[in-house]
Amino acid sequence: MTTMIEISNIDVAYGKVPVLSDVSLTVAKGEIVTLIGANGAGKTTLFRALTGVLPKSRGSIVLDGKDITRMKPDRVAREGLAVVPEGRRLFGPMSVLDNLMLGSFLRLTGQGKGAVNEDLDMVFDLFPRLAERREQLARTLSGGEQQMVAISRALMARPKVILMDEPSIGLAPIIVREVFDVIRKLKESGITILLIEQNARMALKVADRAYVMEIGRITAEGDAGDLRQSDIIRKLYLAA
């Protein structure tokens, strides 16, 4: 199996304050890997390190065979990493369609309009509700719908890997289930996903493999099914 993401022994700091130390993680093609951890564990910091927002003081990151350790965010995106950021970060006063089209920024330059229209059909197939609301302003959608737009926007980039940061945060339980159903569907279509979550229960159900992060370190890793049974997770459940 080809390795899509290979993070090797990275250290990351905010200025002089170290947050991640010696973090290693791999994601194979077609796999869903989840990174779980309590609030403040350093999950979003890893998101920023991976996307090129934060520099790495040690270690390396390779995306589909290419070293992206020192690349800026727009370059990393060009290498095929798309994101669903924490808190969704939609373009609020713009339409759903505009949000999706911004997701395909690189596709438009590379593949042109025809390819992007096909991607749109694909996304609207997946989320018929968004098709109805394509002209609606993103900020007027419900939380669940906004999350669907955020996921679709990432899909529109036709990336090699999608990186999601807590897609279930702040959503009602029933909507959370919907979001995870979508992730399961994406998995069936063969998309590679690195899923950052606090909701260990749900994340471990969809993932193939999992990593547990505690105060900036990976403290456990393994098969998602195995980890569900382990003590570490029971401890996390109580903490969350």
Next chain:
Amino acid sequence: MFDTYMKDMNRLVWLPVSAGVLALPLLLGDGYYLNVLNFIALYSMIAIGLCLLIGYCGQLSISHSAFFAIGAYSSAILSLRFGFHPFVAILISQLISAVLALGIGSVVLRLKGHYLAIATLSFTIIVEVIIVEAAWVTGGLQGLSGIPPLSLGSMELDTDLGVYYVVWPVLLLLLLFALNLIDSRFGRVIKGIRENEDVMRLFGVGVYGYKVKVFVLSSVYASIAGSLYAHFIGFVSPSAASLSFAIDIIMVLAFGGFNLIWGAMLGAAAITYLTEYLTDFADFKRVAFGVALVVVMIIFPSGLLPGLQRWLKAGRRAPTGAQR
């Protein structure tokens, strides 16, 4: 909803507006009102350019009087001292402004928010100082007078009517270009940068390059207005580059609504009209501007045009709060 509504409206409205503008003098004849309209056109050019930069791309710049002045002085110097035909002088001036804007923009657009505002403001002050000090080319505080009027062949367009048929067609083309731009892919990207440039980077957008492009474009809009003004009035002075003029233009935008091209034009009309109306009151003008602006901001916090639109629509259905 509002987005597509505006897209269709823009295309639908531009043509009749243009036809109306071009037919107006035929219906009303020559008159002083044309002089006022000519000023409205010049103000509108600067305001539309600034609207692209501030309203659509979210980059607060206070350097538009500087580029107005650069356009005006370049045109004046090229035609006065080097004998270029006014239209050629105007074209070369835009090249000069574009190159300067590229240089300045490349530096200042590494900054954001307040820092960007301060940097562009400093640039404006520097330009004004240079114009005053470099008296051997710019005429210093006296400015430059006797700038040749626009002309077509042997016909000099030195009447209000003649100028009208230069500045308004130019404005309408600049308007059309801006309207098409904001509905294009480029427009979508700059709106995205306004909303969240960090997310745009995560989707592969070279944000800085886009900002520089909009800055150059927007500066050239101001510079075109400056060049036309120089030949229209026949005289330029350092006040063209003044900070108070820069602030007037920002007021125009605040008046019309920062992120609507048509709003920029409405604001330009309102401010020009007020200026005319208050001309007897000299310094009181600025106070009246301020008061008018505060009143507009209180009644219509998003500007005159979006406010009026919402107000008109409110009768039919609940306001959506939609704006661009």
